[in-house]
Amino acid sequence: MAAGGFCKLPNGTVVVALNLPxxxxxxxxxRVLVHSVNRARALTRLRNLGLRSVYLRGNAAPPTPDExxxxxxxxxxxxxxxxxxxxxxxxxxxxxxxxxxxxxxxRRPTAQx
Numbered sequence: 001m002a003a004g005g006f007c008k009l010p011n012g013t014v015v016v017a018l019n020l021p022x023x024x025x026x027x028x029x030x031r032v033l034v035h036s037v038n039r040a041r042a043l044t045r046l047r048n049l050g051l052r053s054v055y056l057r058g059n060a061a062p063p064t065p066d067e068x069x070x071x072x073x074x075x076x077x078x079x080x081x082x083x084x085x086x087x088x089x090x091x092x093x094x095x096x097x098x099x100x101x102x103x104x105x106x107r108r109p110t111a112q113x
Contacts, residue, residue, distance in 0.1 A: 005062030006039055015071055016042040016056060017063035019083045022105075028082060030105065033067055035077035045078060049102060070099045078102045 004018035016034045036042035039056060046054045063071070071079055079099040 003061040004056050005059040006042075006056065007062050007068060009068075013037055014039055014042060015063050015068050017061060017067055018046075018054065018056065019061060020051065020054065030080045031067075031083040032080045032102070033063060033071040033078070033099070035071045035074075074099065074101070076101055080105050 004016065006014050006016045008014050014036060016036065016039055018032045018034075019029050020032055022028050022030050032046065034042040034045055036045060043054055043056060071077055078101070080102055081097050081099050
């Protein structure tokens with residue numbers, strides 16, 4: 001089961017954070033943040049992008065204040081970056097990784113001819 005959680009903001013919207021297996025061919029996991037009207041719509045946004053088996057059960061890994069700020073400042077309100085193993089950054093590069101738009105994660109490689 002993917003770790004995740006949510007945080008309700010003062011204006012009534014929510015930020016949902018999920019650690020998911022990478023949908024790309026690489027190993028590891030990704031941390032996905034979604035800003036939406038409610039939790040159900042946040043999960044629906046991910047399912048509509050092709051991440052079909054996304055569920056949020058519990059609030060074991062809610063978004064941090066830095067993650068909330070990042071997703072609120074992104075125009076799409078849907079971002080991701082590589083998730084460190086067990087929540088511990090193993091290298092300085094991983095700790096400094098920037099958030100990316102979701103289309104960069106779901107982009108399919110172009111065919112080389």
